[in-house]
Amino acid sequence: MIPVDRLTPFEARIEHAELAEKIARWDKAYHGSDAPEVADAVYDAARRRLGAIEAAFPDLAGKSPLAGKVGAPAADGFGKVAHRIPMLSLDNAFSDEDVAEFDAKVRRFLGLAPDAALAYMAEPKIDGLSINLRYEGGRLIQAATRGDGALGEDVTANMLTLPEAELPRTLGPDAPDLIEIRGEVYMSKADFLALNQRQEEAGEKVFANPRNAAAGSLRQLDPTITAGRRLSLFAYAMGDASAPPAASHGDYLDRLGQWGFRVNPRIRRCADVAEALAVYRSLGDERAQLAYDIDGVVYKVDALDLQRRLGMVSRSPRWAIAHKFPAEQATTTVEAIDIQVGRTGALTPVARLVPVNVGGVMVANATLHNEDEIARKDVRIGDTVIVQRAGDVIPQIVAVVADKPRGPMAFVYPETCPVCNAHAVRPEGEVIRRCTGGLTCDAQAKERLKHFVSRNAFDIEGLGDKAIEFLWEKHLVRTPAAIFTLEEANRASLTKLENYDGWGKRSVDKLFESIRGRATMGLERFIFALGIRQIGDATAKRLARHYGSLEHWRQAMETASDEAKADLISIEDIGPAVAKDVLDFFAEEHNRAAVTALVDAMTALGGRVEDARKADASSSPVAGKAVVFTGTLTTMTRPEAKARAEALGAKVMGSVSKKTDYVVVGADAGSKAAEAGKLGITILSEQDWLALVGQV
Ligand code: IVH
Numbered sequence: 001m002i003p004v005d006r007l008t009p010f011e012a013r014i015e016h017a018e019l020a021e022k023i024a025r026w027d028k029a030y031h032g033s034d035a036p037e038v039a040d041a042v043y044d045a046a047r048r049r050l051g052a053i054e055a056a057f058p059d060l061a062g063k064s065p066l067a068g069k070v071g072a073p074a075a076d077g078f079g080k081v082a083h084r085i086p087m088l089s090l091d092n093a094f095s096d097e098d099v100a101e102f103d104a105k106v107r108r109f110l111g112l113a114p115d116a117a118l119a120y121m122a123e124p125k126i127d128g129l130s131i132n133l134r135y136e137g138g139r140l141i142q143a144a145t146r147g148d149g150a151l152g153e154d155v156t157a158n159m160l161t162l163p164e165a166e167l168p169r170t171l172g173p174d175a176p177d178l179i180e181i182r183g184e185v186y187m188s189k190a191d192f193l194a195l196n197q198r199q200e201e202a203g204e205k206v207f208a209n210p211r212n213a214a215a216g217s218l219r220q221l222d223p224t225i226t227a228g229r230r231l232s233l234f235a236y237a238m239g240d241a242s243a244p245p246a247a248s249h250g251d252y253l254d255r256l257g258q259w260g261f262r263v264n265p266r267i268r269r270c271a272d273v274a275e276a277l278a279v280y281r282s283l284g285d286e287r288a289q290l291a292y293d294i295d296g297v298v299y300k301v302d303a304l305d306l307q308r309r310l311g312m313v314s315r316s317p318r319w320a321i322a323h324k325f326p327a328e329q330a331t332t333t334v335e336a337i338d339i340q341v342g343r344t345g346a347l348t349p350v351a352r353l354v355p356v357n358v359g360g361v362m363v364a365n366a367t368l369h370n371e372d373e374i375a376r377k378d379v380r381i382g383d384t385v386i387v388q389r390a391g392d393v394i395p396q397i398v399a400v401v402a403d404k405p406r407g408p409m410a411f412v413y414p415e416t417c418p419v420c421n422a423h424a425v426r427p428e429g430e431v432i433r434r435c436t437g438g439l440t441c442d443a444q445a446k447e448r449l450k451h452f453v454s455r456n457a458f459d460i461e462g463l464g465d466k467a468i469e470f471l472w473e474k475h476l477v478r479t480p481a482a483i484f485t486l487e488e489a490n491r492a493s494l495t496k497l498e499n500y501d502g503w504g505k506r507s508v509d510k511l512f513e514s515i516r517g518r519a520t521m522g523l524e525r526f527i528f529a530l531g532i533r534q535i536g537d538a539t540a541k542r543l544a545r546h547y548g549s550l551e552h553w554r555q556a557m558e559t560a561s562d563e564a565k566a567d568l569i570s571i572e573d574i575g576p577a578v579a580k581d582v583l584d585f586f587a588e589e590h591n592r593a594a595v596t597a598l599v600d601a602m603t604a605l606g607g608r609v610e611d612a613r614k615a616d617a618s619s620s621p622v623a624g625k626a627v628v629f630t631g632t633l634t635t636m637t638r639p640e641a642k643a644r645a646e647a648l649g650a651k652v653m654g655s656v657s658k659k660t661d662y663v664v665v666g667a668d669a670g671s672k673a674a675e676a677g678k679l680g681i682t683i684l685s686e687q688d689w690l691a692l693v694g695q696v
């Protein structure tokens with residue numbers, strides 16, 4: 001290893017980026033899945049080397065995703081928080097009788113007659129994890145998980161990555177001096193699916209359900225990882241408080257709303273248990289359509305003085321109960337395990353099931369995620385399994401039913417691609433096995449075509465998955481270029497597309513018209529459409545804006561020089577691994593030929609690839625301005641804020657001086673904000689800053 005003091009700035013930059021990426025990956029494996037990828041000594045050595053490089057080349061310090069973290073994280077993870085008022089769990093009810101029994105017990109305890117008025121609040125039971133938010137003097141000072149109810153974990157830094165709209169940093173002037181607000185942190189179904197897709201594409205662990213994804217995202221020692229996940233919050237309860245904020249739970253929820261919390265809009269006040277049960281039924285009907293998972297309805301005695309009198313028994317309050325929905329699970333048999341091959345060659349196992357009704361929906365397929373998952377659950381063909389569907393989420397196999405006859409053989413995961421027979425390899429440290437056939441693999445080529453015409457790519461109307469399948473089978477379209485020569489080819493051919501079943505002259509004419517309309521395409525979509533591994537639409541946009549034109553980009557990628565690589569890595573969000581995927585794409589002759597053929601075909605229709613608007617530094621309102629970021633930002637990480645500001649021509653500085661033009665303060669900003677105040681420098685909130693640079 002070259003001593004740090006002998007590294008050239010160029011070498012330092014490459015090594016720094018590689019180390020930072022490696023460490024971030026190890027961190028994720030360690031904290032995200034409790035599965036360390038490397039020995040502690042290797043990890044520590046890498047951390048030390050990174051630190052030494054940053055000390056010798058200070059301008060690299062802000063560039064790593066680990067920036068702002070001093071040294072290695074504390075070995076025992078989060079700080080511990082003792083809850084002054086314990087965080088309770090809830091007793092469960094599974095039937096209307098259980099709920100009637102709960103109501104009767106409450107009445108007996110309070111000495112209320114069966115017909116005396118007793119109001120309840122009925123609330124969706126959000127499937128996430130509970131959080132305690134402590135406010136002193138109206139300011140958020142700490143966020144802690146439930147833990148075992150008595151001792152939780154301090155996750156303040158992570159919670160501060162939620163935007164103000166989800167997590168108010170301050171309460172109104174009418175708030176008690178001290179108040180703890182409790183609620184549920186959760187991930188919406190859509191955010192969960194998007195996260196798993198990103199994880200799957202990056203060859204990383206996928207989460208079994210939104211609840212696990214929320215917990216895994218919040219319990220990250222590195223808040224920059226949490227910041228990349230979209231978490232949401234519903235407030236619904238109270239912990240410690242210096243003064244009672246309301247007389248009833250319903251009024252308390254109203255105040256939470258006034259203080260800026262999101263309170264679930266489906267919460268209802270019910271005059272009696274019968275009304276509460278009606279809420280249960282209507283929420284049960286709505287459940288699948290809700291944007292988030294709920295697993296029941298919580299009934300709470302509305303009057304807070306009655307709640308106080310009722311108190312708690314063991315670890316649950318006497319004044320509340322959770323009426324659970326029947327689990328959306330069913331038992332069925334695995335008929336086959338198929339391996340699907342995706343656009344990037346990823347092999348994904350799918351269980352084919354004897355169709356079964358799960359919570360009102362027929363389920364015939366369930367994902368098995370990857371080979372480790374099959375091995376862990378030991379799912380075999382012929383097994384009886386429990387399948388689960390939570391809301392709109394893809395059905396999964398929960399477990400094999402062990403006391404039913406088992407399939408005879410453990411499933412053997414293929415080491416060759418089931419479509420093209422090429423080797424399927426699984427790089428060390430990754431969970432996904434991939435077909436190495438590239439475009440010679442029919443499955444990959446077909447999936448790439450589907451991607452090419454998809455909504456965020458070329459978005460060609462009339463060319464859905466089915467049409468692509470058809471055109472592929474008939475050998476009419478096997479490359480992106482062939483889409484643009486299809487009309488010409490059809491004209492010259494004896495077997496016309498319009499004569500096939502399901503096409504007809506009008507739909508063929510319309511298709512050709514929409515293809516012609518797409519012969520001119522912006523560089524951003526063009527890059528995304530190529531389907532290069534790890535290049536999603538956001539990264540494609542960055543590439544387009546960085547290089548400006550297809551010619552520039554191609555030229556840089558095809559020279560593949562060290563400079564070109566370093567330039568690529570200097571782009572936000574692009575690390576060595578992503579850079580390698582882009583360069584590998586251009587290293588393949590057939591890919592270069594495909595791009596050329598595509599551009600030629602577009603040109604023949606009078607089209608072209610339009611240049612991207614370059615990130616324009618000179619015209620930006622912050623060009624040449626000196627900016628300091630301080631405190632915790634909520635909509636972007638610190639390195640991201642720096643990179644974005646620099647792209648707009650601003651100079652980002654580490655400390656406040658007379659030369660500073662703006663200080664952007666996030667949550668918990670310390671001495672720098674005070675210093676700026678003293679020097680009379682303009683102080684901006686994160687929102688002000690975004691508004692100034694036009695990024696809201
Ligand atoms: S009240 C003392 N309200 O359910 C009662 N809990 O099974 C404290 N939960 O730990 C909780 N939605 O994480 C309450 N509307 C709601 C809820 C809710 C979800 C969770 C919470 C709690 C668990 C108990």
